[in-house]
Amino acid sequence: SQQGEEDPQALSIQEGENATMNCSYKTSINNLQWYRQNSGRGLVHLILIRSNEREKHSGRLRVTLDTSKKSSSLLITASRAADTASYFCATGGQGGKLIFGQGTELSVKP
Amino acid sequence: ETGVTQSPTHLIKTRGQQVTLRCSSQSGHNTVSWYQQALGQGPQFIFQYYREEENGRGNFPPRFSGLQFPNYSSELNVNALELDDSALYLCASSLLGQLYGYTFGSGTRLTVV
Numbered sequence: 001s002q003q004g005e006e007d008p009q010a011l012s013i014q015e016g017e018n019a020t021m022n023c024s025y026k027t028s029i030n031n032l033q034w035y036r037q038n039s040g041r042g043l044v045h046l047i048l049i050r051s052n053e054r055e056k057h058s059g060r061l062r063v064t065l066d067t068s069k070k071s072s073s074l075l076i077t078a079s080r081a082a083d084t085a086s087y088f089c090a091t092g093g094q095g096g097k098l099i100f101g102q103g104t105e106l107s108v109k110p
Numbered sequence: 111e112t113g114v115t116q117s118p119t120h121l122i123k124t125r126g127q128q129v130t131l132r133c134s135s136q137s138g139h140n141t142v143s144w145y146q147q148a149l150g151q152g153p154q155f156i157f158q159y160y161r162e163e164e165n166g167r168g169n170f171p172p173r174f175s176g177l178q179f180p181n182y183s184s185e186l187n188v189n190a191l192e193l194d195d196s197a198l199y200l201c202a203s204s205l206l207g208q209l210y211g212y213t214f215g216s217g218t219r220l221t222v223v
Contacts (some may be wrong), residue, residue, distance in 0.1 A: 040198055042114075042214040043153070088152050097143070097166050098202075098212070100152030 006089060006101040014109050019076040021104040023089030024069075032065055033098070034074050037086045046074075046087075081110045114203050116215035123222050128189045131220070133201030135182040136213045141165065142184040144176060145200040147217070153200055159184055160206050188220075196222045 007022045025032070031050045035043040049056045049065045049072065056063045062075040076083055086105050090098040115134045123129050135142055141160045145153035155168035159178035173189040182203070188195055198217045 040147075040149075040217075040219075042200065042216040043202075043212075044214070045212060090152075097155055097158060098145075098153075099155065102150075102152045 006087075006104045008104060009102070010105045010107070012107040012109065013079055015079060015081055017079055017108075019079050019083070019106055019108070021074045021087050021106070023072045023074070023101050025072075025089070025091050025099075025101075026070065027091070029067070029091045031091070032063075032072050033090045034061075034063060034072075035088045035090060035100075037088065037103070039085075043088065076106075079106075079108045081108050084108045114201055114213045114215035116199075116201050116218050118218060119216070120219045121221070123191050123220065125191055125193060125222055127191050128187065129191060129220060131186040131188075131199050131201075131218045133184045133186070133203075133215055135184065135201075135203035139203035139205055139213065140182060141204050141206045142178055142182065143202045143204070143212075144184070144186045145202065146170070146195075147198040147200060149197070156186070165206075191222045193222050196220060 005024050013019055031048050033048045034046045036046055037043050047058045047063050049063050060077045065072045084107050086103045088100045088103045090100045092098045114136050117132045143158040144156040147153040156170050157167040158165045162178045175187045177185045198219050200217045201215045202212045204212045
């Protein structure tokens with residue numbers, strides 16, 4: 001079963017704009033991770049935020065976590081066409097037992 | 111260091127048949143996990159192997175089984191294939207207990223007809 005919902009399911013923006021994706025989860029967590037998937041292929045780990053952190057940055061990525069609302073958001077700034085992919089949040093993490101959301105499909109138009 | 115490799119990349123099987131998918135772990139990793147991803151959905155955890163033993167299982171029937179070998183490579187076996195088994199099967203390797211550092215393979219696209 002899925003851990004939660006991601007919103008929106010699909011997002012289309014122009015190059016240079018910012019993209020924001022949201023993720024909600026159901027149970028208590030130790031950490032939350034975001035992954036990227038190109039064209040139904042393998043997943044690439046983007047960033048992990050621990051439950052005692054509220055915000056984390058990595059390059060053009062900014063992740064926030066609100067444990068009181070059981071939600072997280074991923075912001076991609078100054079998007080590029082190469083950012084076109086599906087983005088998934090995942091909780092768990094002990095040795096691979098990840099529980100994924102349903103994903104947001106991002107399309108960045110040049 | 112090498113990443114995770116999966117074979118084959120694509121496979122077509124007939125309902126009722128059996129299939130074996132293969133995965134070679136990233137060097138230095140000691141656990142292997144398998145995920146099923148239906149079209150338009152997020153990956154769903156099937157099971158994890160550590161030290162050649164199943165170390166956790168998701169909500170999948172017993173006809174989904176696996177093996178991990180001493181070199182940490184792994185197989186996913188599915189018996190009595192059903193049409194709903196059509197999906198992308200992803201393998202991920204990691205170090206047990208490590209919070210992150212999961213390396214995913216590119217997956218095997220299984221189509222059951």
